[in-house]
Amino acid sequence: MQIELKQVVPIPLKDKFMQRVSDVWNSNIIFKDKDWIKIKAPSGTGKTTLVHMLYKLRNDYEGTVIWGNKNIRDIDDKTLAEIRQSSVSIIFQDLRLFANLTARENIELKRVMQKPFYESDVIDRMAELLGVAHILNQRAGLCSYGEQQRLAIIRALMQPFNWLIMDEPFSHLDQANMRKAAALIAEECTKRNAGFILTDLDEDDHFTYSKQLTL
Amino acid sequence: MLNILLKKLIKASAGRSRFVLAVMGLSIALLLILSAVQVEADYDDMLNNKNNQDSIANFLVINKEVTESSNSASTTLSEADIASLKKQPFVQETGLLTPSRFKVSAQSVSNRIPFYTDLFFESVPDEFIDVKSSGWKWDDNSTYIPMIVPNMFLTMYNFGFAASQDLPQLSPELVKSLPIQINIKGPSGTVSYIGKAVGFSDRISSVLVPQPFMDWANKKFGGNQNTQPSRIIIKTKDPGDPVLVNYLKVHGLTTDSDKTRFSKLRKTVDIIVNFSWITGAVMLLFALLIFTLFIQLTIASAREEIVLLITLGAAPRQLQRFLVKQFFPSNIVITAIVLGVIAALQVWLQQILQGQNIYLNPVISVYSIVTAILILLVLWIVNFTTIRKYIRQA
Numbered sequence: 001m002q003i004e005l006k007q008v009v010p011i012p013l014k015d016k017f018m019q020r021v022s023d024v025w026n027s028n029i030i031f032k033d034k035d036w037i038k039i040k041a042p043s044g045t046g047k048t049t050l051v052h053m054l055y056k057l058r059n060d061y062e063g064t065v066i067w068g069n070k071n072i073r074d075i076d077d078k079t080l081a082e083i084r085q086s087s088v089s090i091i092f093q094d095l096r097l098f099a100n101l102t103a104r105e106n107i108e109l110k111r112v113m114q115k116p117f118y119e120s121d122v123i124d125r126m127a128e129l130l131g132v133a134h135i136l137n138q139r140a141g142l143c144s145y146g147e148q149q150r151l152a153i154i155r156a157l158m159q160p161f162n163w164l165i166m167d168e169p170f171s172h173l174d175q176a177n178m179r180k181a182a183a184l185i186a187e188e189c190t191k192r193n194a195g196f197i198l199t200d201l202d203e204d205d206h207f208t209y210s211k212q213l214t215l
Numbered sequence: 216m217l218n219i220l221l222k223k224l225i226k227a228s229a230g231r232s233r234f235v236l237a238v239m240g241l242s243i244a245l246l247l248i249l250s251a252v253q254v255e256a257d258y259d260d261m262l263n264n265k266n267n268q269d270s271i272a273n274f275l276v277i278n279k280e281v282t283e284s285s286n287s288a289s290t291t292l293s294e295a296d297i298a299s300l301k302k303q304p305f306v307q308e309t310g311l312l313t314p315s316r317f318k319v320s321a322q323s324v325s326n327r328i329p330f331y332t333d334l335f336f337e338s339v340p341d342e343f344i345d346v347k348s349s350g351w352k353w354d355d356n357s358t359y360i361p362m363i364v365p366n367m368f369l370t371m372y373n374f375g376f377a378a379s380q381d382l383p384q385l386s387p388e389l390v391k392s393l394p395i396q397i398n399i400k401g402p403s404g405t406v407s408y409i410g411k412a413v414g415f416s417d418r419i420s421s422v423l424v425p426q427p428f429m430d431w432a433n434k435k436f437g438g439n440q441n442t443q444p445s446r447i448i449i450k451t452k453d454p455g456d457p458v459l460v461n462y463l464k465v466h467g468l469t470t471d472s473d474k475t476r477f478s479k480l481r482k483t484v485d486i487i488v489n490f491s492w493i494t495g496a497v498m499l500l501f502a503l504l505i506f507t508l509f510i511q512l513t514i515a516s517a518r519e520e521i522v523l524l525i526t527l528g529a530a531p532r533q534l535q536r537f538l539v540k541q542f543f544p545s546n547i548v549i550t551a552i553v554l555g556v557i558a559a560l561q562v563w564l565q566q567i568l569q570g571q572n573i574y575l576n577p578v579i580s581v582y583s584i585v586t587a588i589l590i591l592l593v594l595w596i597v598n599f600t601t602i603r604k605y606i607r608q609a
Contacts, residue, residue, distance in 0.1 A: 057526065077531050084528030096523055098224060105220055112217045113529055159528070 001068040003031040008063035023213035041215035085114035093167035099141030111158040145172040164196040182206035225517040240502035247495030256580030291443035312446040316437030318400040338429035346414030353428040363423040401436035514605040
């Protein structure tokens with residue numbers, strides 16, 4: 001399932017973006033299957049806006065976003081849920097964990113929302129790998145941002161997907177944890193034959209990108 | 216597992232008191248509505264049940280109106296009159312009253328209570344008689360003539376005649392034990408028989424004798440007078456039926472009007488049933504409203520969680536199913552409990568009425584169960600649409 005953007009411009013930022021040159025805004029691009037895409041985006045260039053548009057969280061844009069061969073504006077609630085459960089996974093910049101559930105419950109929720117992709121012991125294995133095994137039974141609201149970010153990563157990897165969308169996924173992590181997390185993400189994407197779209201502020205070499213764009 | 220997590224996220228604790236209120240309202244509403252249905256069903260059952268029909272259904276004796284210009288020939292009922300009456304929807308059964316075609320008198324055999332009276336007999340088929348007595352039979356070998364006497368006669372004697380004539384009052388038991396001399400005047404002179412009252416009745420206001428005796432006696436003593444019947448007894452479900460009343464009026468027929476006892480009961484039952492189900496329906500509406508508010512409040516208080524769940528890929532339908540599972544089972548439990556209570560009340564009522572010789576089915580009516588299922592369906596629809604609506608709004 002390839003993702004295609006046609007002349008996409010967010011309406012609230014339209015005037016501002018029309019004057020700038022961008023690889024993404026107001027142009028035609030195709031993210032091909034299994035592509036590992038990096039989108040470099042300095043602050044204020046609409047990075048999170050793009051992520052939310054790609055994930056069909058907002059509709060206030062001109063142009064068309066196409067998943068596979070479907071304009072995502074035409075996708076109904078039921079199909080959207082199916083796609084989010086089986087084809088497109090996401091790591092939000094603002095993490096979006098349920099503060100009242102424990103770390104494990106947050107991850108488990110995503111595991112059992114659809115037909116489980118992994119057994120529940122995979123949670124422990126990944127938590128061990130990212131160094132958050134000791135906080136699994138703690139309420140997510142009490143975890144630090146760094147811990148929450150790693151939980152959000154594990155959560156996104158619990159489901160089957162063709163595309164993983166990541167919005168500054170390592171913003172709260174130190175270099176060592178960043179490498180471990182990137183390695184895990186790369187491993188999981190390879191295992192699923194999946195592509196990803198990663199947005200970040202700066203250049204990096206966490207992954208072997210197939211395409212690097214500037215917003 | 217998903218449901219456990221959802222339960223943690225979408226807590227229904229926000230309006231516990233409202234929930235309790237809604238449950239109570241719903242229980243009372245269901246109780247009122249279902250008992251109204253059950254009472255109506257019981258009532259219908261009583262009307263149609265063979266065991267009860269005789270004690271409850273109404274019997275009307277019908278004859279032509281006597282006017283200034285009529286004579287005994289013009290008040291007889293023709294074959295056509297009877298056939299037409301039989302065809303009417305309000306008529307369940309008909310029976311002809313056979314009058315005696317001979318002169319009868321009765322007198323006391325004892326000097327303690329002396330009396331003498333001229334008399335006439337009538338007879339009807341046995342199924343129209345409400346007195347069950349082993350003495351009510353007659354054949355050629357019988358030693359006495361059994362009679363059923365209208366209660367009214369005894370009352371008239373005890374409170375009118377006896378008091379004015381300085382005679383003792385008589386209890387029904389005493390009258391039954393007294394032999395009475397019956398004199399029948401035939402073409403070949405007067406013959407005496409012994410008669411005995413075997414019971415008292417309000418149904419037909421004349422002295423009744425068994426049909427076989429009447430047939431035999433009419434043949435033996437009767438003259439060649441007109442033998443067309445002039446009175447007919449009908450059995451009807453509802454003597455207050457306007458169709459019946461109208462039919463009688465149009466055809467110049469009349470009946471004993473004091474048959475309101477059962478009509479009054481009917482009215483009382485109707486009032487109670489109507490009051491019960493209207494109150495029940497209003498309460499059901501309010502209970503539904505509170506339920507709806509409760510659901511709305513629960514969803515509103517978990518709005519953030521619901522939005523995030525949907526963002527993460529939960530299908531609205533998944534959440535709806537989960538919420539219906541949270542709210543609806545309580546409705547099923549309430550309905551089941553109320554049906555149980557109604558069933559218990561029915562058994563209780565059946566036992567009470569049995570003491571009064573009214574037979575009632577101890578098992579609750581299928582209509583009550585169907586109504587309960589229908590109400591459950593309404594509840595489900597309200598639950599489901601409310602949940603769907605507010606999930607969409609979340």
